[in-house]
Amino acid sequence: MAGHSKWANIQHRKGRQDEKRGRVWTRVIREIMVAARQGGGDITTNPRLRLAIDKAKAANMPADTIKRNVDKATGNLEGVSYEEIRYEGYGIGGAAVIVDCMTDNRVRTVAEVRHAFSKYGGNLGTEGSVAFQFKHCGQFVFAPGTHEDKVMEVALEAGAEDVVTGDDGSVEVLCAPGDFETVKNALEGAGLAPEIAEVTMRAENTIPLTGEDAQRMQKLLDVLEDLDDVQEVFHNAELEA
Numbered sequence: 001m002a003g004h005s006k007w008a009n010i011q012h013r014k015g016r017q018d019e020k021r022g023r024v025w026t027r028v029i030r031e032i033m034v035a036a037r038q039g040g041g042d043i044t045t046n047p048r049l050r051l052a053i054d055k056a057k058a059a060n061m062p063a064d065t066i067k068r069n070v071d072k073a074t075g076n077l078e079g080v081s082y083e084e085i086r087y088e089g090y091g092i093g094g095a096a097v098i099v100d101c102m103t104d105n106r107v108r109t110v111a112e113v114r115h116a117f118s119k120y121g122g123n124l125g126t127e128g129s130v131a132f133q134f135k136h137c138g139q140f141v142f143a144p145g146t147h148e149d150k151v152m153e154v155a156l157e158a159g160a161e162d163v164v165t166g167d168d169g170s171v172e173v174l175c176a177p178g179d180f181e182t183v184k185n186a187l188e189g190a191g192l193a194p195e196i197a198e199v200t201m202r203a204e205n206t207i208p209l210t211g212e213d214a215q216r217m218q219k220l221l222d223v224l225e226d227l228d229d230v231q232e233v234f235h236n237a238e239l240e241a
Contacts, residue, residue: 024055025059025061026228028059029061029065030082032052032066032069033072034083034084035048035049035051036069036070040074041073047178050181081104082102083102084101085101085103085109086101086131087124088125088128088129088130088131089122089123089129089130090125090129090130091121091235092122093207093209095209095217095235095236095237096130096207096235096236097117097224098131098134098201099113099230101113101231108229113230116227117224119223120219120223121220133204133236134202134203134236135201135204136199136201137161137200138175138180138183138199139173139199139200140155141170141194141195142171142192143170143195146169146170148171150190151163151173152171154186154190155175155183155186155187157186158179158182158186159176159179159183160173160175161175177199184197200234201232205236206237206238208237208240209238209239214237214239217235217237
């Protein structure tokens with residue numbers, strides 16, 4: 001099915017994340033600890049922990065570091081206890097923003113998130129104020145020029161919900177979060193390597209921002225992403241490159 005072009009926006013987001021690669025270990029460690037605490041330390045029965053460990057390995061985290069943090073979370077070693085909190089708000093031009101955090105101090109975190117929104121042109125909203133504009137799903141994005149028919153055949157056979165082709169030729173596969181690993185393994189087994197493969201909050205519709213508005217929105221996103229307790233920031237702004 002046809003869809004508008006997202007490739008430039010996705011590449012832009014990926015590039016910004018790469019620039020902040022030094023903070024990846026901190027965020028992945030928190031994800032490992034929360035996943036292990038909630039679902040146990042056995043990756044065969046805890047898919048969330050498997051995904052977190054995959055992220056850790058992709059970031060070249062040593063195996064003993066991974067194990068140590070799983071042990072902390074499951075009570076085998078003393079460690080910090082993190083809780084998950086989601087904040088929702090509005091950015092420039094009414095763009096919707098979701099901020100997922102893991103923190104050991106809820107009071108500190110909400111103060112920092114609220115300050116970032118208010119200082120850089122946004123507004124912190126109430127729970128549920130923007131989440132309805134996003135879909136929780138598995139997402140795989142392939143570069144323009146990828147064999148669309150092959151991707152569609154493999155993905156749909158593996159249980160994907162939709163395959164969206166951008167105007168620029170990029171191909172996006174969407175699936176239920178619980179089917180992410182199955183679809184991922186099927187695509188990789190067929191020799192199809194996505195540029196992005198993640199469980200995410202995907203915006204149902206986007207708001208184009210250009211010029212000064214795009215710059216202001218990027219500043220707000222950068223400040224939010226740089227907060228120590230922030231794990232992920234999702235938004236529906238389509239920023240001018």
